[in-house]
Amino acid sequence: DSGVTQTPKHLITATGQRVTLRCSPRSGDLSVYWYQQSLDQGLQFLIQYYNGEERAKGNILERFSAQQFPDLHSELNLSSLELGDSALYFCASSVIQGGHGYTFGSGTRLTVV
Amino acid sequence: EDKVVQSPLSLVVHEGDTVTLNCSYEVTNFRSLLWYKQEKKAPTFLFMLTSSGIEKKSGRLSSILDKKELFSILNITATQTGDSAVYLCAVYNDYKLSFGAGTTVTVRA
Numbered sequence: 001d002s003g004v005t006q007t008p009k010h011l012i013t014a015t016g017q018r019v020t021l022r023c024s025p026r027s028g029d030l031s032v033y034w035y036q037q038s039l040d041q042g043l044q045f046l047i048q049y050y051n052g053e054e055r056a057k058g059n060i061l062e063r064f065s066a067q068q069f070p071d072l073h074s075e076l077n078l079s080s081l082e083l084g085d086s087a088l089y090f091c092a093s094s095v096i097q098g099g100h101g102y103t104f105g106s107g108t109r110l111t112v113v
Numbered sequence: 114e115d116k117v118v119q120s121p122l123s124l125v126v127h128e129g130d131t132v133t134l135n136c137s138y139e140v141t142n143f144r145s146l147l148w149y150k151q152e153k154k155a156p157t158f159l160f161m162l163t164s165s166g167i168e169k170k171s172g173r174l175s176s177i178l179d180k181k182e183l184f185s186i187l188n189i190t191a192t193q194t195g196d197s198a199v200y201l202c203a204v205y206n207d208y209k210l211s212f213g214a215g216t217t218v219t220v221r222a
Contacts, residue, residue: 002155033209043156043201043212045145056208074217106157 003027004105006094012111018079021108023091025072031072031094032053033065033102036089049074081112115140119202119213127221130192136202136218137184146178146185147210148199156201159187193219 003026013019034046036059045058049068057103060066063081068074078085088109092102116139125133138146145163149156150156162178162185169176173192189196197220205212220221 004155035212042214043203043210045209045211048208058209102158106154106158 002103002105004029004091004103006089006091006105006108008108009106010111012113013081015081015083015112017081017112018077019081019110021076021078021089021091021110023076023105025074026090026103027092029093029095029103030072032068032072033092033094034060034074034076035090035092036087037090038084038105041087043090046076048088058078066079078110083112086110086112114204115204115211117169117202117204117211117213119216121216122214123217123219125219125221126192128192128194130220131188131190132218134187134189134200134202134217134218135184136186136213138202138204138211138213140185140204140206140211142206143180144207145205146186147203147205148176148185149203150212151201151215153195158173159200189218192218192222194222196220 005024007022030051033048037043046060048056052068066076088107090107091105118137120135147161148159160176165180173190175185198213201215202213
């Protein structure tokens with residue numbers, strides 16, 4: 001157990017729907033990062049939050065949004081889902097903003113049918 | 114755009130063989146290069162390299178970085194079936210890790 005908790009572990013939903021993925025960072029970690037891993041794209045950086053504030057954005061679609069709450073857990077919202085959004089979504093956390101030593105959660109596998 | 118390229122994409126070896134994995138990169142504001150091992154789920158951290166020419170070792174795994182030529186190699190000696198995994202190279206700049214596509218290593222008994 002890495003200390004980074006992601007729920008749910010698996011999610012199957014239909015196209016056009018909206019889902020929320022949840023991440024609780026390791027105790028003491030203030031930064032949360034979201035990554036998408038699909039078969040043809042590898043691990044792609046989506047977005048980073050530090051202590052409740054958005055700090056960096058990567059290849060995140062407009063249909064996707066995220067936030068980090070005062071208790072430091074984070075949620076990634078995916079809407080108007082398409083088949084191509086099927087992927088593993090990882091959350092990682094680190095102590096400081098821009099920390100090298102990410103700890104990854106075990107991921108949420110999203111399947112859009 | 115930041116680029117991290119790993120080669121080969123996959124390889125199959127027999128137990129006891131040595132494997133060498135390659136990672137080349139082009140990123141702005143390079144800070145460090147990291148290697149991860151990914152089995153079925155989350156990537157697990159292996160090494161972080163920041164200085165050129167200094168080898169990091171952990172058991173049968175070792176890695177070295179060449180900042181002038183912008184590449185790194187990961188060596189695994191005396192491979193075991195438990196080494197079968199995807200090995201990911203990632204480069205850290207100011208705020209994010211950029212990952213390569215990974216090398217899938219299969220070790221046959």
